[in-house]
Amino acid sequence: MWKETDEEILQQIPEKLLKWYDQNARILPWRENPQPYRVWVSEIMLQQTRVEAVKPYFERFLKALPTVEDLAQAPEEQLLKLWEGLGYYNRVRNLQRGARAVMAEHGGVIPASFEALKKLPGIGDYTAGAIGSIAFQIPVPAVDGNVLRVISRVLYRRDNILDAKVKRRIEGEIKEILPERTGDFNQSLMELGATVCLPNGAPKCNECPLQELCRAHLVGDEESLPVKTKAKKRKIEQRTVFLLVCDGKIALRKRPEKGLLAGLWELPSQEGMLGCAEAGKLLQTWGVRTLGELQKQTDAKHIFSHVEWHMTCWYVEAALDPDADVKELIWVSRKELDQDVALPAAFKTYRKVIEKIL
DNA sequence: AATTCGGGGAG
DNA sequence: CTCCCAGAATT
Structure with missing residues (x-):
C-alpha cells in the first residue's frame, strides 16, 4: 500500500519539524518566559480558544494575579471579571481550585510531574503534557486538535479523531518519537497545525516542512482530513x-x-x-x-x-x-x-x- | 461513550 | 449558515 511504514514516517518528523520551528515559531507572551505558572495559565486559556483571543487576557490576568498564591486568594468575582468574554468560565474556577491545591498540597510549588499535574482540577491529558513538557522538559506528549489533524494527514488516517481510542493511539505514537527538546517538539506540532496544516481544506502544503512525508498530500487528499463525527443540531x-x-x-x-x-x-x-x-x-x-x-x-x-x-x-x-x-x-x-x-x-x-x- | 460547558473568526 | 479552535468535567 505505502512505500514506508507508519513508524518510518513518524521517525523522520522530529528533526524536520524542530528545524522548521526554530525558524518559524511565533513570538507569544507565554513563550518568552515559560515559567510553570505562566504556562499553566496560558494553557488553560488556550483550551478551545485561539491564540489571538488569548493574548490580551493573558497579559491582564498575570498582571492582576502574578503568582499562584495571588490566584488562590482572589475573590471569584475578580476571576470572572478577568475571564469575562473568554468563555468556558469553569476553566477559571478550576484554575483557582488547582492553585489552592498547589498551595495546600505542594507547598505552593507547581509539581514537576505529569501525574501530579493531571490530578489538579482543569488539567487533563493534553494540559498535563503541555505544562510538563514546556515548563519542566518532561518527556510526555501533548496531543491537541492540531496534532490530531497533522498526524491524521501525514499518516493518512481516516479514523474519527473525536474517538478517544484514536487519540490514545496517536499519543502512544508521539511518545515513541519524542526528541530531547520535548517541549519545543510538542509546540512545533501544534504550531504547524495552527499556521500551516490548517483545517477546513485550507492547508498551505507548499510551506510545509513535512510535505514530502505527508501521505495525504501525496494522494492529494489533505482536505478530506481529519475525519470527525458531525456535531449535534442546536x-x-x-x-x-x-x-x-x-x-x-x-x-x-x-x-x-x-x-x-x-x-x-x-x-x-x-x-x-x-x-x-x-x-x-x-x-x-x-x-x-x-x-x-x-x-x-x-x-x-x-x-x-x-x-x-x-x-x-x-x-x-x-x-x-x-x-x-x-x-x-x-x-x-x-x-x-x-x-x-x-x-x-x-x-x-x-x-x-x-x-x-x- | 455522549453531553455540556463560549465565543469568535474564516470559508 | 457551518466548522473549528493549544479540552476537561460530568453524566
Missing part, C-alpha cells in the same frame, strides 16, 4: 430581555451556579417572546413599576454550542416598588458594571445601549 430558544433603568442604574441578575454561563451576571430575562402587556405584568412580580412606555430595542441573537438564543428586548425607565421584597435583581451603576460585574459576551449587543443610557 436548539433555538426565544427569550425576552429587559433593559431596566432606575436612577442611573441598570438591573442585573445573577445566573444559577450550575449550567450555561454559571454564576455570571445577565440582563433579567424570561423565556418566550413577551408582548408589552405581558412584560409589564412580569415586571410587577420583580417589584418594578414602569414610569414610561416600554420601548422595543434591537433584537439580538447569540449562538452557543448546543443552544441558540433569539432575544427580543424591552427598554423602560423603572421605579422600585418600596413594598416589594424582591431579591432577584440588583441595580448597578456604570462604574460597577465596568469594574465589578462579569457580563458574558451574549449581551454585548446591548452593551452599547447600556453605555448610552448610563
Whole structure:
C-alpha cells in the first residue's frame, strides 16, 4: 500500500519539524518566559480558544494575579471579571481550585510531574503534557486538535479523531518519537497545525516542512482530513430581555451556579417572546413599576454550542416598588458594571445601549 | 461513550 | 449558515 511504514514516517518528523520551528515559531507572551505558572495559565486559556483571543487576557490576568498564591486568594468575582468574554468560565474556577491545591498540597510549588499535574482540577491529558513538557522538559506528549489533524494527514488516517481510542493511539505514537527538546517538539506540532496544516481544506502544503512525508498530500487528499463525527443540531430558544433603568442604574441578575454561563451576571430575562402587556405584568412580580412606555430595542441573537438564543428586548425607565421584597435583581451603576460585574459576551449587543443610557 | 460547558473568526 | 479552535468535567 505505502512505500514506508507508519513508524518510518513518524521517525523522520522530529528533526524536520524542530528545524522548521526554530525558524518559524511565533513570538507569544507565554513563550518568552515559560515559567510553570505562566504556562499553566496560558494553557488553560488556550483550551478551545485561539491564540489571538488569548493574548490580551493573558497579559491582564498575570498582571492582576502574578503568582499562584495571588490566584488562590482572589475573590471569584475578580476571576470572572478577568475571564469575562473568554468563555468556558469553569476553566477559571478550576484554575483557582488547582492553585489552592498547589498551595495546600505542594507547598505552593507547581509539581514537576505529569501525574501530579493531571490530578489538579482543569488539567487533563493534553494540559498535563503541555505544562510538563514546556515548563519542566518532561518527556510526555501533548496531543491537541492540531496534532490530531497533522498526524491524521501525514499518516493518512481516516479514523474519527473525536474517538478517544484514536487519540490514545496517536499519543502512544508521539511518545515513541519524542526528541530531547520535548517541549519545543510538542509546540512545533501544534504550531504547524495552527499556521500551516490548517483545517477546513485550507492547508498551505507548499510551506510545509513535512510535505514530502505527508501521505495525504501525496494522494492529494489533505482536505478530506481529519475525519470527525458531525456535531449535534442546536436548539433555538426565544427569550425576552429587559433593559431596566432606575436612577442611573441598570438591573442585573445573577445566573444559577450550575449550567450555561454559571454564576455570571445577565440582563433579567424570561423565556418566550413577551408582548408589552405581558412584560409589564412580569415586571410587577420583580417589584418594578414602569414610569414610561416600554420601548422595543434591537433584537439580538447569540449562538452557543448546543443552544441558540433569539432575544427580543424591552427598554423602560423603572421605579422600585418600596413594598416589594424582591431579591432577584440588583441595580448597578456604570462604574460597577465596568469594574465589578462579569457580563458574558451574549449581551454585548446591548452593551452599547447600556453605555448610552448610563 | 455522549453531553455540556463560549465565543469568535474564516470559508 | 457551518466548522473549528493549544479540552476537561460530568453524566
